Structure formats: structure tokens, C-alpha cells
Amino acid sequence: MTESEQLVQTTIGSGGATLCAADGGELVYRLTGRGISALLTAVEEERVVSHGPLDWGDKLVGRAAALLFTLVRPRSVFALTMSTGAQDVLRTAGIPFTCDTVILDVLNRTGIGPCPMEAAVSGINEPLVALETLKQVSRTLSDAGRNNAPRKGST
Template sequence: MRDRYLEEAKELLYKEETRTCAVVWADEAAKEPYVSEEKGIRPLMKLLEEGGLALSNGCLADKVIGKAAAFLAVYGGVSQIYADVISEAALRVLQAEEVYCEYREVVPYIVNRTKTGRCPMESAVWEISDADMAYRVLKEKING
């Protein structure tokens, strides 16, 4: 069930056109809201690299959620998600983990930036079904 924290995350996301991601924590005393203009999964990876369950109880609003971002959200303990665009695979991950999710549009998969195929991060976890494994694969892919 959606609450005011998810609405607050959505407001932060759209406050400036260049924002791509916003997180608000249900425990207001825990952290200041987080906003990012970085593309892809980098904002979520940055929060996760801060250690532990950096996203725990977070309400995430993001312009695009593919399977990679969905796994990272699950891995970090996000409780609610809003996405402008979400892939079918991401939606299945979130539903399986019972993460509340709102979205504007569902697409078969997230396309890469050149629009010539599937997003490389979504492709990297396409056959994975475990959030821990997905995090390890994505971390290795990003850190190269």
C-alpha cells in the first residue's frame, strides 16, 4: 500500500527535469532524502556501496526500472517503488518479492541507450533469479 513517502519520492524526482532517481526513507530520522541525476543503476549502486542495507525501508521513485534496478532495490530492502517505465522482468522480480510498485508504462525490456537492443545491465541479470547473485554480477560489471 502506497504511503506519503512514495509520494514524496515522486515529488522529488519531478522537482527538476534532470533528476533520474529519488529515495525517501520511511524512518525520517534515518537519512535525508536522496536524489540523483546519474543514469542507469549507478544511483542505486552508490547507495548500496555505502554499506549494509542502505536502501532499507526506502521508497524509490525512478524514471526507468529494469530487472537490474529491481534486483538492486530488493537487495537493498526498498519497500515501495514508482517507475515511469518498468520492464516486464523487473515487475516479476518485484511481485515475487512482494514489493509495492506503481508504474506508468510496462515494456518487454529496457532498451540500451543507442536503441539497438536490450540494456546491458538488464541483459547481465536476465537469467538470474536471486537478488544477491544479481548484486554481485552487477557490481563486477560496473567495476569492470
């Protein structure tokens, strides 16, 4: 295991970030966010400013996240928890990966159905199509959250 891979695993494992990337034993990205939002942000930034291959780590990697990871051409991907669908995507793309726990599917926050991001990419295999789809779903969910938030002064 390289110094960067160890740093990524330690950072994610300690809760120091929900998403991070390292190169040469130094963190290049350290983001915290709910769901796939941090990865969407990093992918957009990475597509503009290329650092070359990085070792990436994420708290949870489902198939949706794995499709996004292929866009940044990582040196490796680590996850505390990874779905079998994510493993299939990364394996097909030739990206080395490790994880602490393997799950069948990523569930929604209530735990009773599929994660909306996973559902959105269920029939998608093209990473760029997945990116656009996930950005749209993220915006829709964000807008719905704002519209359902209590308003100041309402009773």
C-alpha cells in the first residue's frame, strides 16, 4: 500500500472527511458532505484542473459514485462501504479498489428503498451520461428540500 493510499484510508476511517484524494502522501482534496454531493463537486473541479491520477477515498461508494470516479481516472478507490454494483463498474474500468464492507445495494436515508442516485443511474453505463443525470437529480432533490423547509414566521 502506498503512502497516499494509507493517508486516504486513515482520513476516511477517522471521519476526517467523507471524500478525499491524495497524491505523493499529501491530501489534494478533503471534502465533507451528505450523499454524493461532495463527489459531484470534486468531479466537476477535477475535470477543470487535472492533477493526474489520484488515490481517492469515500465513505460510501455505490454504482452512481463509481461511475463518477471513472471520470477522474483515479489511481485507486477506497471506501468504508462499497456496493457490488460499484465493484463491477470499477473492475470493468480497470480501477483498483478496496473497501472495508461490501453491500448489495445502497438504500435511501429511510432504509426502505433504493437510494435515488442509484435508481437514477440504474440503466446507465456511460459515465458522462451518469454525471449529467446525477447533477439533475441532485438539483431536483435540493430544490425539493428548499421548498419543503419551514418558512420563517409561518405557523
